[in-house]
Amino acid sequence: MLKLGVFELTDCGGCALNILFLYEKLFDLLEFYDIKEFHMASSFKEHDHLDVAIVTGTVSCQRDLEVLRHARNYSNYLIALGTCATHGSVQGAVEGKLRDKLEKVYGTRANTMKALDPKPVVEYVAVDFALPGCPYDKMEIYQLLLDLAKGVEPIKKDYPVCIECKLNEYECVLVKKGLPCLGPITVGGCNAICVKSKLGCIGCRGPLPKEANPAGEFEILKNLGYDEEYLRRKFKTFARGELRW
Ligand code: SF4
Ligand code: SF4
Structure with missing residues (x-):
């Protein structure tokens, strides 16, 4: 049996909950994994060296x-799960100095809770696999854990959301409807679920690390009449400072 731990830092809880939303499929994983810590699921906790930490x-x-x-330090294989962990998500994109934000929200600049500027996990430690999504598709973590248990090298997604639109034959909401869809510059893997619902992608899986052209997309959307400040805020929502245009 492999030893597994699930650890939550500051977030909405959605990514940990999504593991529980595997429902009966969770039992498939329990054939391979002994869960030593998973606060969302149980108060049981056993301090042990882990094969896999999420x-x-x-x-x-x-x-x-x-x-x-x-x-x-206590795991062989560490997975950063969800866009909070991989890219910093929405809270990582909030601009301004920490002390100013504390004063605005709590009326004092004193940092009694030892707050830090929100940063993704990948900026502090080396991770073995980064699986983005806000939240990710739950079948992705299922497949990833099964692959690891069976000694199969997990596949990293390195293509844009647009590829999944084409594979599913979804109508392009950018070209056909002029919606501000970030699919061309966003990492795929969600099976273009928003476009399936006729919505534009808001980039929740983070920016494509290579072969994307955010400047080109920015220009196209600007020419469609979208306000530059609106676009700037949209582009950085899940990307912190990663996109350049
Ligand atoms: S990535 Fe999104 S769903 Fe997951 S914990 Fe962060 S805010 Fe919640
Ligand atoms: S289509 Fe875009 S916003 Fe929607 S789930 Fe996929 S990456 Fe996230």
Whole structure:
């Protein structure tokens, strides 16, 4: 049996909950994994060296950093799960100085909770696999854990959402409807679920690391009449400072 731990840093809880949403498929995984820690599921906790650690959320306070370092130091294979962990997600994109934000929300600049500027897991430790999505498709973590249990090298997705639109024969909402869809510059893997619902992709899986042209997309959307400030905010929502245009 492989030993598995699931650790949550600061986040909405969606990515940890999504593992439980595997329902009966979770029992397939339990044939291979002994869960030593998974706070969302159980108060049971056993301090042990882990074969696989899953970490969700952003490092947003000193406690997060300690949990992350523990997960890294006590595991052979670490998975950063969800866009909070891989790219910093929405909270990672909020601009401004930490003390100013504390004053605005709590009325004091004192940092009694030892808050840190929210950053993705990948900026603090080396990870073995980064699976983005806000949240990710639950079948992706299922497949990833099965692959690891069977000694199969997991496949990293390195293509845009547009590829999945084409494979599913979805009508392009950017070309046909002029919607501000970020599919051309966003990592695929969600099976273009938003476009399936006739919505534009908001980029929740983070920016495609290579062969994307954000400047070109920005120009196209600007020419369609979208306000530059609106586009700027849209482009950075799940990308922190990663996109350049
Ligand atoms: S990536 Fe999205 S769904 Fe997952 S924990 Fe962060 S905010 Fe929640
Ligand atoms: S289509 Fe875009 S916004 Fe929707 S789930 Fe996929 S990556 Fe996220």
